Amino acid sequence: MKRRAHGIKPTKIEIIPMIDTMFFLLVFFLLRSLDIINLESLGINLPKESEITRPKIEKVEKQVTVAIKANSFVYVNNRLTEYEDVGKAIIREATAQERARLKQPTAVLSEKAIEKMSVVIQAENGVKHGLVVTCIDSARSQGVQRFAIAVDQRLVNDKENAPAPPPGP
Template sequence: MKKMLKTSHDNKSSINILPLIDVIFFLLVFFMLFTTFRASPEGLDLQLPSAETVVEQPQENIVVNIDEQGQYSLEGDIMSLDEIRAEVRNTALEDGEIKEDLVVVINADENVSYQYLIHVMDGLRQEGIYNLALAAEREI
C-alpha cells in the first residue's frame, strides 16, 4: 500500500514586527529632530558676567518730549508733529541715508494719552526711523 502522504497544513500565522519597529524608530527620530523646545515665557535665569574694560558705543540720541497737554517739543522748542518729523529726518540723514546708530527717545508725561505717543512713533516710522525708545524714571 502506498503510504499515505500526510500533509499537514499548519496555518500558524506570524507577524513580522521588524517593519513596525523601523517605522516607530523613524517617527521617534523625526519628532526629536523637528520639535522645537520652548523656554519659559519669563526667560532664562542668567547671571551675566561683568567686565572691567567696558567701552560704551557712542549713540546719537534725539529726545522728543510730550507734555501733559499733548504738546510736542524738541530741544526745548514747542513744535507740531510735522515739524518734529521734518527736524528729526534732517538730523537723521547722513549722505542720503538714515544713521543706523541714531536713537529717538520719546519722553512723555505719565498722564499723556497714548494717542500722542502713537502719532509720534507712526510719524517717525514713516520717515524711516525705527530705533525708538521710551523714557522712564527709575524707581529707587
C-alpha cells in the same frame, strides 16, 4: 628621577574667574553707556544747496529726544513742534547735529544713518497713548527705526511712593 617637595603643588591659572570678571566689566560699561543721553540741540541756519554736491552722513552719533508734555505740546530737542511734523523735525535736528559735529554745513543724512539713529521719547504722566503712537508713526514715516521710551528711575525704585497694589480677590 624627579622629586617634589611635599606640600608644594604646581600653580594653575584659573581662567573661569577671569572670564567672569571680564563679562561683568563688559556688562557694566554697556549698561553705563545706556544712561548717557545728551539732550543738547544745535540751531544752525544753513544755506540751501543742491543734494548732488552734499556729502552723505552715514552714522548719527547722538540721539534725538522727543518730549511730550501733559498739555500735548511736543518738543524735538527742546524745540516746539507740531505732533504731525515730528518725523521731519527729528531728521532736521539729527542733520543739524551731524553737520555741526562734522563741520560740513551741506551734509545730508543717508538712509542708512536714519535707520540706525536712536530717538528717545519722554512722555509726561497723563499724556495720551495715542499721541505717543502718532509721534512714533510720524518718525517711522521718515525712516527712523529705533526708539526708546525714557522713564524716571527714581520713581521706579521709590518703594515708599509706589501706588498701592490692587485689592485681592
